[in-house]
Amino acid sequence: xxxxxxxPSPCSSRPSSPKTPPCEMLGYVGIEAVLDxxxxxAMKMGFEFNIMVVGQSGLGKSTMVNTxxxxxxxxxxxxxLGMSTPQTLQLKSVTHVIEEKxxxxxxxxxxxxxxxxxxNNDKCWDPILGYIxxxxxxxxxxxxxxxxxxxxxxxxxxxxxxxxxxxxxxLRPLDIEFLQRLCRTVNVVPVIARADSLTLEEREAFxxxxxxxxxxxxxxxxxxxxxxxxxxDRILNSKIRDRIPFAVVGADQEHLVNGKxxxxxxxxxxxxxxxxxxxxxxxxxxxxxxxxxxxxxxxITHNVHYxxxxxxxxxxxxxxxxGPGWVNLAPTPPGPPATPRPSKxxxxxxxxxxxDEDY
Amino acid sequence: xxxxxxxxxxSGHVGFDSLPDQLVNKSTSxxxxxNILCVGETGIGKSTLMxxxxxxxxxxxxxTHNEPGVRLKARSYELQESNVRLKLxxxxxxxxxxxxNKDDSYKxxxxxxxxxxxxxxxxxxxxxxxxxxYHDTRIHACLYFIAPTxxxxxxxDLVTMKKLDSKVNIIPIIAKADTIAKNELHKFKxxxxxxxxxxxxxxxxxxxxxxxxxxxxxTMSVHLPFAVVGSTEEVKxxxxMAKARQYPWGVVQVENENHCDFVKLREMLIRVNMEDLxxxxxxxxxxxxxxxxxxxxGFKDTDPDSKPFSLQETYEAKRNEFLGELQKKEEEMRQMFxxxxxxxxxxxxxxxxxxxxxxxxxxxxxxxxxxxxxxKKKELEEEVNNFQKKKAAAQLLQSxxxxxxxxxTKKDKDKKNSPWLCTE
Numbered sequence: 126x127x128x129x130x131x132x133p134s135p136c137s138s139r140p141s142s143p144k145t146p147p148c149e150m151l152g153y154v155g156i157e158a159v160l161d162x163x164x165x166x167a168m169k170m171g172f173e174f175n176i177m178v179v180g181q182s183g184l185g186k187s188t189m190v191n192t193x194x195x196x197x198x199x200x201x202x203x204x205x206l207g208m209s210t211p212q213t214l215q216l217k218s219v220t221h222v223i224e225e226k227x228x229x230x231x232x233x234x235x236x237x238x239x240x241x242x243x244x245n246n247d248k249c250w251d252p253i254l255g256y257i258x259x260x261x262x263x264x265x266x267x268x269x270x271x272x273x274x275x276x277x278x279x280x281x282x283x284x285x286x287x288x289x290x291x292x293x294x295x296l297r298p299l300d301i302e303f304l305q306r307l308c309r310t311v312n313v314v315p316v317i318a319r320a321d322s323l324t325l326e327e328r329e330a331f332x333x334x335x336x337x338x339x340x341x342x343x344x345x346x347x348x349x350x351x352x353x354x355x356x357x358d359r360i361l362n363s364k365i366r367d368r369i370p371f372a373v374v375g376a377d378q379e380h381l382v383n384g385k386x387x388x389x390x391x392x393x394x395x396x397x398x399x400x401x402x403x404x405x406x407x408x409x410x411x412x413x414x415x416x417x418x419x420x421x422x423x424x425i426t427h428n429v430h431y432x433x434x435x436x437x438x439x440x441x442x443x444x445x446x447x448g449p450g451w452v453n454l455a456p457t458p459p460g461p462p463a464t465p466r467p468s469k470x471x472x473x474x475x476x477x478x479x480x481d482e483d484y
Numbered sequence: 485x486x487x488x489x490x491x492x493x494x495s496g497h498v499g500f501d502s503l504p505d506q507l508v509n510k511s512t513s514x515x516x517x518x519n520i521l522c523v524g525e526t527g528i529g530k531s532t533l534m535x536x537x538x539x540x541x542x543x544x545x546x547x548t549h550n551e552p553g554v555r556l557k558a559r560s561y562e563l564q565e566s567n568v569r570l571k572l573x574x575x576x577x578x579x580x581x582x583x584x585n586k587d588d589s590y591k592x593x594x595x596x597x598x599x600x601x602x603x604x605x606x607x608x609x610x611x612x613x614x615x616x617x618y619h620d621t622r623i624h625a626c627l628y629f630i631a632p633t634x635x636x637x638x639x640x641d642l643v644t645m646k647k648l649d650s651k652v653n654i655i656p657i658i659a660k661a662d663t664i665a666k667n668e669l670h671k672f673k674x675x676x677x678x679x680x681x682x683x684x685x686x687x688x689x690x691x692x693x694x695x696x697x698x699x700x701x702x703t704m705s706v707h708l709p710f711a712v713v714g715s716t717e718e719v720k721x722x723x724x725m726a727k728a729r730q731y732p733w734g735v736v737q738v739e740n741e742n743h744c745d746f747v748k749l750r751e752m753l754i755r756v757n758m759e760d761l762x763x764x765x766x767x768x769x770x771x772x773x774x775x776x777x778x779x780x781x782g783f784k785d786t787d788p789d790s791k792p793f794s795l796q797e798t799y800e801a802k803r804n805e806f807l808g809e810l811q812k813k814e815e816e817m818r819q820m821f822x823x824x825x826x827x828x829x830x831x832x833x834x835x836x837x838x839x840x841x842x843x844x845x846x847x848x849x850x851x852x853x854x855x856x857x858x859x860k861k862k863e864l865e866e867e868v869n870n871f872q873k874k875k876a877a878a879q880l881l882q883s884x885x886x887x888x889x890x891x892x893t894k895k896d897k898d899k900k901n902s903p904w905l906c907t908e
Contacts, residue, residue: 147562152539155755156516156565162759163511164504165696172503196492221492226501271778275767354513416499420506428616439611
C-alpha cells in the first residue's frame, strides 16, 4: 500500500492559472458576504462525523464517547452478567443526531468489542480494516454513478481513537501491528486509557516511550507531519504532536467539587475531574477532535485517505500505462466476472488482484 | 451493524458549534472561484458593468465591430476583500451580434461552457486527481445583456438563451437602461418576461427556500430583468462623489435605486446568492452535463449489479478499439514509410544506372577515338615508310642514273666518234 501522499497544498499560493493579476478594488463590493452564505448553507445541510473507538474491553471506550459528546451515546456495558465476550471481533455502529446552537451533527460511533480479547489475536485488525474500506467502497460506488445524489451520504470513518492500556511500559506488539496498518488508511489518534492509574511522572515517561515507539516503527498518527500545509499549521500541530498520546479519563457521572458540578470519577482518595487539565488531558482530546480539528479530520479523510483508496482500487486491473481520463473499474474482489475476459491484460490483472491483499 | 437515528440531548456544551467556522476557515484559506460570462452585443456596456460591479478597472480594450465570428475571451483577476480571496474570471463574447449571418453565433458560447465542464469531468475521472485545489473554470453565472430597444427580445436573444438555459445560470439584464423612460421600462420588462416564459427559457431562479434569504430574493425577483446602468466615472452629487453618467439634461446615478437596478443586481449576484450560483452550477448543470456525457460514452446505470460490469466492458471495448486504431495508424505509417523508402531506392538505382551507362558510353567513345588515332598513326607510318622507300628508290635510281649517265656520256663520246653508229 502506498505511503501517505498528498498533492500540493490546497491553500494560499497562487494556483495553476497563469494570468491572475491582483486587482485593487476602490470600494466595498461585498464579496465577503460569501462567507455568510457558505455558513448558512452548511448549517442547513448539517454536518456528519464518524468516529471509531478501538481498544480492549474494559478500557473505558464507551464511557469516553459518552463523555466526549456529553450524552448517553452508548448504554453502559457491564461485563459479565450473562454477556459473554464475543468470539470474533464484531463492529457495532450507532448513529445519533445532536444539535448545538443551530448546528446539526449526525454522529456515528463505531465500537469494536472483542478487539484484542482473544487468546490468539492474529489478524484481529482485518475486520476493522475491512469495515473502513467498505465505507470507502460505498462512497466510491456512489460517486461513479451516472445519476448521482445531490449529497452523497458520508459513512467513511473520519477518526479512529485507539485506546492504549496503561501498562506504563511501552507499546505492545499488538498495538504496534494495529497502528502500523491503520495509520495508512485512516486518521488514528492514540490515547492512554484509564490514565488515573498512572501518576503524572509515570504518564510522562509512558508518553515519551510511546512516542519513541511510534517513531521507530514509522507510524504517523494524526495530525500527520507530512500533511502540514504551512508554517502556522506546523506550529500548531507540533504542539499537539508533542502531547500525543493524550492521557485521558472518561466519566459520565457528575459530582460536586468546590460547589461546582463536574464530571468525574469518585474514588476513596479523591475525585478525578475529567475536565481539569491538571488531572487528565481529556480537554485536549475533546478540543482536538471536536472544537478545532473536526473539519480537518474530515478533509484529510476525503482528500488523502479516500483518494489513496480510490487510486488503488482503480489501479487494480490497470496494467498498461494509460493517459488521464481512463478509468478502469474492476468488480469488487473476489467476485468472479460474469462475462469471460477477452484480453490478456485482464487475465494478468486478475493475478495482480489476487496477490494484492495488503490494504 | 444496526443504525438507529435518534436525537440525543446534550447535557453540556460539547463545542461542535464551531463547525461552521472551521469550515469557513478552510474555505477562506483556499480562496473562492467565481466565473461570470457576459453575453451581449459589442458596445452594449459589458466591460463597463463589470468594472462598476467590482469597483475596479479591469484592463481591457474595447472590441471592434469587424470580428468575423463570435469568440470568447476569458480573463482572470485576483480580488481580495478583508480575508476573502476571490479568483474572478470574466468571459466576454467578442463579436456577438456583429455578423450579417448570426446563425452560428451561439455555438462558440455553448462550446466554451461545455469545454469547462469537460475539463472538470476529465479531472474528476482521473485516477490520481487533485480536485481540492483544482482551478474551477466552470461558468457560474451568465449575464445576458438585452439591448434597450423598448419593444421586445430579439430573435437572436431568444435562440441564444434557449441554448444556454440548461447549461448555465442565466440572469437577463437590460443594458444601457438610461435610454428607456420609466413607463416604457415597465412594459419592456413584462414583455421580456412573458416572452421568456412563453418560449420556455429557464432563467436562474433566486432561491427562496431558506428563511434568511427567501424574503429578499422574492422581492428582487419581481424586478427581473434588472435594468442597469454602468459607469466608472464619478460625478459630484450633493457633497459626495458618486458613480454616475452626466447628461445635459441630468445625472443618472448608478447606485440610486430610483434611477436603475444596479444595486439590486449587485445584491443578487454577489452579496446574497454567489454561493448558491456556484452550488447550482456544480449540482445541477455540471451533473446534467456529466450524465449526458457518460451516457453518450455508452455507460448505463440500469441496476447496481450490472453497472460495474458495463463500465468495465465498455471501457475495455473502448480501450481495445482505441488501441486497434493506434495500431492501424502505426501500420499505415510504417507502410507509407516503407513505400517511400522503396521509391527513393528505385530513384537512386535509376540514377546509378544512368551514370553507369554514361560511363560505358564515354569509355566506348574513348576507345573508338583511340582506335581511330591508332589507325591514323598506322597510315601515317605506312606513308612514311612508303615515302622512305620511294626516297630510297629514287636515290638508287639517281645514283644509277648518274652512273649510267657517266657511261652514257662515254658511250656518247664513243658514238660521236663513229658517226654511222645508231644507238638506242
